[in-house]
Amino acid sequence: MHVVIIGNGIAGVTAARHIRKLSDARITLISAETDSFFSRTALMYIYMGHLTFDQTKPYEESFWGKNRIDRVRGYVQQVLPEQKSLELADGRTMGYDTLILATGSRPNKFGWPGQDLDGVQGLYSYQDLELLERYAPDNKTCHRAVIVGGGLIGIELAEMLRSREIPVTFLVRESSFWNGVLPKGESEMINEHIREHHIDLRLGTNLKEILADASGRARAVVTDTGETIDCNLVGLTAGVSPNIGFLKGSGIELDKGVLVSRYLETNIRDVYAIGDCAQQREPIGRRRPVEAVWYTGRMMGETVAQTICGNRREYAPGHWFNSAKFLDIEYQTYGWVFPERSRGEEEQHFHWRHPKDLVCLTLAYNGSSGLFLGLNTFGMRMRHEVLDRWLREGRSATHVVAHLREALFDPELYRHPVAQIQAAYQLQNQPVS
Amino acid sequence: MTTPQSMSLAGGPPKSLNTAQRLWLFTGFAGLFILLLATFGIAFPNSGLWLSSSLFAILVSVIGFSHASYGTxxxxxxxxxxxxxxxSGRGIWAWGLGILLTGFYVVLYFYPEYLGLVSGGDNQGLIAFFDPLSRALSGNPASQWFVYGALYTLAILAFGIKFIWKYRHNRYQILRTLSVMFFQLAFAFLIPEIMARLNGDLPYYDLKNIWPLNYYNFERYRINAFISSGNLGLAMLLFGIASTLVITPILTYFFGKRWYCSWVCGCGGLAETAGDPFxxxxxxxxxxxKVERWVIHSVLVFVVLMTTAVIYSYLGPDNSKYWLSRGQLLFGVGALLTLVFAWVMVFKRQELRKDAKVGAIAYFVVIMGLILLHTTSDGQQLFLFKSETLRKTYSFLIGSVFSGVIGTGFYPIFGSRVWCRFGCPMAAILGLQQRLFSRFRITTNGGQCISCxxxxxxxxxxxxxxxxxxxGQNVVRASCVGCGxxxxxxxxxxxxxxNGPLKDRINPxxxxxxxxxxxxxxxxKSPR
Structure with a gap:
């Protein structure tokens, strides 16, 4: 059996590793981006000088030979499912018995005038990093950067540019940073922290147009408030969407992403899709149909390997979790905590913020049954195992607060504000008398 | 190694220092310059004042530099x-600093006369410059080791403050750094000097410096000094033995080797503070x-052989000279090694990788073989070599070249823990304990890793x-010093x-x- 995997990100590589564990299949990993698997989430640290590119590679070079995973550098132009073969941009063709699509995402562009100018870019791939080194190597070449889109990549790009002392203006469509995901208190704390890092945060502001200089390079942006902001770099970080352009006309059914069943199968036999590029036909719980997250990519890789190696399994992820870092503030989430605008009627929140430090948490629970639904923490590390167990066991919010100490994962010798949190929780939940 | 510097097509990220950093750097170099002048024999009037200002300038400059770097x-x-x-990126300054440090160690260990050491006369140069401080503490003139100790302590204190500033959000790092600063200042620097003032017969003893790191602790002159210094001396000797055989294993069982390597030890202290940028x-x-495992365990075997040989060389055939005879010593060493070896093979066989087993068997056979060899011969030497040759070789190769010249001199090229990782026999013993019999581990948080x-x-x-x-696997490694x-x-x-229960400590x-x-x-559940 020859398994070909398009894409050497976390989803594709995890699938390859697990297929190797379970079988003797011939495995080929194709990538147009890099020869070796690297951690996409670590791209920022290369630009910031924390890591070298080599240090972002999770496996040594010898790993691939030892595990008999062939790597091919090339861009797949066309998939021909009838012939079970692929066509590469350089004219090579390759046959497969099983094909896994793990092609990831590409940055969104919403038809802004000037969005394809030089000096306008997203931050997703290794090539994006190279572009950034060209257009924003330092604050002499780049006097100001404007970032459009207030999500996780936007704030990372802002942090990167600030590490080289480049002035940054950060245009955020929403009235508060990432408040489509974060509840109000948390989102506001991040607003403060962004400004503390001398980032010019413009809330409720949209990009209207990017202006070019004579050489076709971005020189300024115009916002919907009518302001023109001079800049040498425009970062487009308004989300990502599946990277599936090359599949059009292949017969593989597409929507936003590659449509897959719960078994990660596409409409065509022996073709699977995993990671950012896959779109679930049936929703899984409250998860979005396309989940562009490191962890879900990995989990789909783990699952699809079972199916391909004869143990057909549904993709059935456990309780939702995620994490991120906003400049200096670490964020973790377990279960579901929805922001005001998408919160159901039953979902209630207990929010606590440290009086001095940038530390807060939000606990979501069912208002009538008291069932624990989820927890967001900022500046506090929690133990995944314990929170996952509480969610599985259907514990109450009161139980979670009472046992919060068991779930702490901060380094030893830290002072924990558990008692303050518990007191605040009791105060909020006192019967009205 | 490729560095991202090459990716930069036009200019580069800010590497230059800000004005405040430059100012503080200048202050520090001024302090060092005074030391340099003293080294070249410039006699300062009122040298105590000049020495104080020099050391103070260095301390203040590091603190000021830290503030200019992190405080804002x-x-x-x-x-x-x-x-x-x-x-910090293996550039020209790194090589320059590496050569400078290495040169300093070479002079310190092998040519102390260039620092002004005069045997049988008054010191000159840099060493004489430190006389006022030494006399104030112990009443004696300075030696090259006093100068080294003073500068070493200054480095740990100054860069310790820098480290604390850098990690001021992290209480584990703050407390750990305060701990190494305290142990260096009190145990390594002040207490031995003060003890020398109180009781001149006692050997110089840094109590936190444990055999086999302190490989010379059981040499004849020290044993004699301990024994002849009354109850205090005897207590110190017993403490030295207990440190290795009792105290260390107990603490390592509960906390891992970090209690020593990154909270107490002086070598670790320097690596964690001055060595942090590397x-x-x-x-x-x-x-x-792989290299690490072979080299560090070879050093361990070497130090065990060497110490046994050295003690053996001055013990008598019976108990008339010391309370231990040659035969008892060899029997004791052999019994201890056999006990440890048997225990590992019986209880921990499953946990060891193949090469660790090979190594253990090979070394065990070597040691036992050599001891057997001795019992069939009857000369002034143990094993195949003269004990004095062994001691000198160890002292030169391991004690000086490895720990000092390479270990510290090459900080800016190979990183700050070369000695601790590849050379330190103490770390080797603690590492074996940590790997096989300790509650310590680094826990991984479920599925949250992003492989960055x-x-x-x-x-x-x-x-x-x-x-x-x-x-998603816990980190259980012999070499981990628990710096956090x-x-x-x-x-x-x-x-x-x-620190947690031994059950499921290793969890693939x-x-x-x-x-x-x-x-x-x-x-x-499926067997693999």
Whole structure:
């Protein structure tokens, strides 16, 4: 059996590793981006000088030979499912018995005038990093950067540019940073922290147009408030969407992403899709149909390997979790905590913020049954195992607060504000008398 | 190693220093310049004052520099530009500093006369410059070791403050650094000097310096000095033996080797403070790991042989000279080694990798063979060599060249823990205990790892922490000194240093937490 995997990100590589564990299949990993698997989430640290590119590679070079995973550098132009073969941009063709699509995402562009100018870019791939080194190597070449889109990549790009002392203006469509995901208190704390890092945060502001200089390079942006902001770099970080352009006309059914069943199968036999590029036909719980997250990519890789190696399994992820870092503030989430605008009627929140430090948490629970639904923490590390167990066991919010100490994962010798949190929780939940 | 510097097409990130940093750097160099002048024989009038101002200028400059670097930014991880800066990115300043440090160690160990040491006369130069401080503490004139000790302590104190500033958001790092600063200042520097003043017959003894790091502790002149110094001397001798055989194993069982290596030890103290800007330079390859295991355990075998031989050489055939006879010594050493070896093979065989087993068997056979060889011969030498030759070779190769010249001199090139990782026999013993019999581990937080590589990059011991974290597996490694930086630099809160039960301490996993619970169970149960 020859398994070909398009894409050497976390989803594709995890699938390859697990297929190797379970079988003797011939495995080929194709990538147009890099020869070796690297951690996409670590791209920022290369630009910031924390890591070298080599240090972002999770496996040594010898790993691939030892595990008999062939790597091919090339861009797949066309998939021909009838012939079970692929066509590469350089004219090579390759046959497969099983094909896994793990092609990831590409940055969104919403038809802004000037969005394809030089000096306008997203931050997703290794090539994006190279572009950034060209257009924003330092604050002499780049006097100001404007970032459009207030999500996780936007704030990372802002942090990167600030590490080289480049002035940054950060245009955020929403009235508060990432408040489509974060509840109000948390989102506001991040607003403060962004400004503390001398980032010019413009809330409720949209990009209207990017202006070019004579050489076709971005020189300024115009916002919907009518302001023109001079800049040498425009970062487009308004989300990502599946990277599936090359599949059009292949017969593989597409929507936003590659449509897959719960078994990660596409409409065509022996073709699977995993990671950012896959779109679930049936929703899984409250998860979005396309989940562009490191962890879900990995989990789909783990699952699809079972199916391909004869143990057909549904993709059935456990309780939702995620994490991120906003400049200096670490964020973790377990279960579901929805922001005001998408919160159901039953979902209630207990929010606590440290009086001095940038530390807060939000606990979501069912208002009538008291069932624990989820927890967001900022500046506090929690133990995944314990929170996952509480969610599985259907514990109450009161139980979670009472046992919060068991779930702490901060380094030893830290002072924990558990008692303050518990007191605040009791105060909020006192019967009205 | 490729550095991202080459990616820069037009200019580069800010590498230059700000005005305040330059100012403080100048102050520090002024302090060093005074020391340099003294080294070249410039006689300062009122040298006590000049010495104080020089040391003070160095201390203040490091503190000021730290403030200029970290004080103006919000608290958090401060690794911006680490690979871009010449001094921390193996640039020209790094090589320059490395050569300077190495040169200093060569002079210190092998040519102390260039520092002004005069045997049988008054000191000159740099050593004489430190006389006022030495006389104030112990009443004696300075030696090259006093100068070294004073500068070493100054470095740990000054760069300790810098480290605390850098990690001011992290209480584990603050307390740990205060601890190494305290042990260096009190135990390594002040107490031995003061003890020398109170009781001149006692050997110089840094109580936290434990055999086999302190490989000379049981040499004849020290044993005689201990025994002839009454109850205090005897207590110190017994403490020295107990440190190795009783205190160390107990503490390591509860806390891992970190209680020593990154909270108490002087070598560790320097690496953690002055060496902190170089921690990312350690080699993370599996090849380096292999070399590490062979080299450090060879040093351990060497020091055991050498110490046994040295003690053997001055013991008598019976108990008339010392309370231990030659035969008893050899029997004791052999019995202890056999006991440890048998215990490991019986209880921990499953946990050891193949090469560890090979190594253990080979070394055990070597030691036992050599001891047997002796019992059939009857000369003034143990094993195949003269004990004095062994001692001198060890002292030169391991005690001086490895720990000093390479270990510290090469900080800016190979990272800050070369000695601790490849050479220190104490770390080897503690490491074996930590790997086989300790509650310590670094716990991985379920499925939260994103394989970014910060943990591995900033591990000064060259452990590929990420290899464990991305498998959801606890890090249980002999070499881990528990500095806690992997946990600090992790952007997703994945790593935590912990002491916990031995059960499930080593926990290989197929599927990480967060995926299908049934699948995790299914693979967890299937035999592999």
């Amino acid at each position: 930014h919000p608290e958090g991880i401060k690794n911006n530009g680490v690979w871009f800066k010449s001094v 921690r990312h330079l350690s080699d993370k390859s599996t090849f380096a790991w 590589g910060n943990c591995s990059a900033y591990c000064e011991m060259g452990i590929d922490v990420r290899a464990y974290a991305q498998k 930086i992997c946990s600090a630099v992790c952007p997703r809160g994945v790593l935590r240093l912990e 996993r197929e599927i990480l937490l967060g995926n299908d619970v049934d699948l995790m169970d299914f693979l967890g």
